[in-house]
Amino acid sequence: MRIEGAVPSQADVDAIVALVAKVQEVQGNEDxxxxxxxxxxxAVWVTGHGKRLYGRDTIEAFTREVLPGAMKDSSATYEPDHLLFVRPDIAVVNVNQTYVERGGTTGSYGSPVYFLARDGSDWEIAAAQNTVVVEAD
Known part of the structure; x- marks a missing residue:
């Protein structure tokens, strides 16, 4: 993973990597x-299909509709690729997302970007864009 910008502590890098791992875990468990x-x-969340969701309550309502049952035929892996510290308390992380079908076959790909803010010691998603990667033939 490439790291740029304001010099982060290793604890901040580790916390952000753990947050991305938590996204993978909770989505995989439909939690x-x-x-x-x-x-x-x-927070602001833009889905892979471009739907804009403003505020945690709206994100929650949408997630309660779409997440349960979403992982019955597949799962996804999330790997941080690039981490930019805009300021010591603001970071942007690009993630490589790979969907894996139940038989182990790699399906489609995503390229989420998470804008993170740290209040105190906890990093949280302030804004995110979950983009589906369209491969040109």
């Missing part, structure tokens, strides 16, 4: 409450 706990109250 709506766990997923919502990762967001700031005023």
């Amino acid at each position: 709506v409450d766990g997923f919502i706990s990762l967001f700031r109250k005023d």
Whole structure:
């Protein structure tokens, strides 16, 4: 993973990598409450299909509709690729997302970007764009 910007502590890098791992875990387990706990109250989420969701309550309502049952035929891995510290308390992380079908066959790909803010010692998602990667033939 490439790290740029303001010089981070190793604890901050580790916390952000752990947050991305938590996204993978809670989505894979279809844990709506766990997923919502990762967001700031005023967060903005843009889905892979471009739907804009403003605020944790709206993100929660949407997630409660779409996450349960979403992982019955597949799972996804999340690997941090690039981490930019804009300021010591603001970071942007690009993630490589790979969908894996139940037979182990790699499916499609995503390229989420998470804008993270640290209040105190905890990093939270302030804004995110979950982009589906379209491969050109």
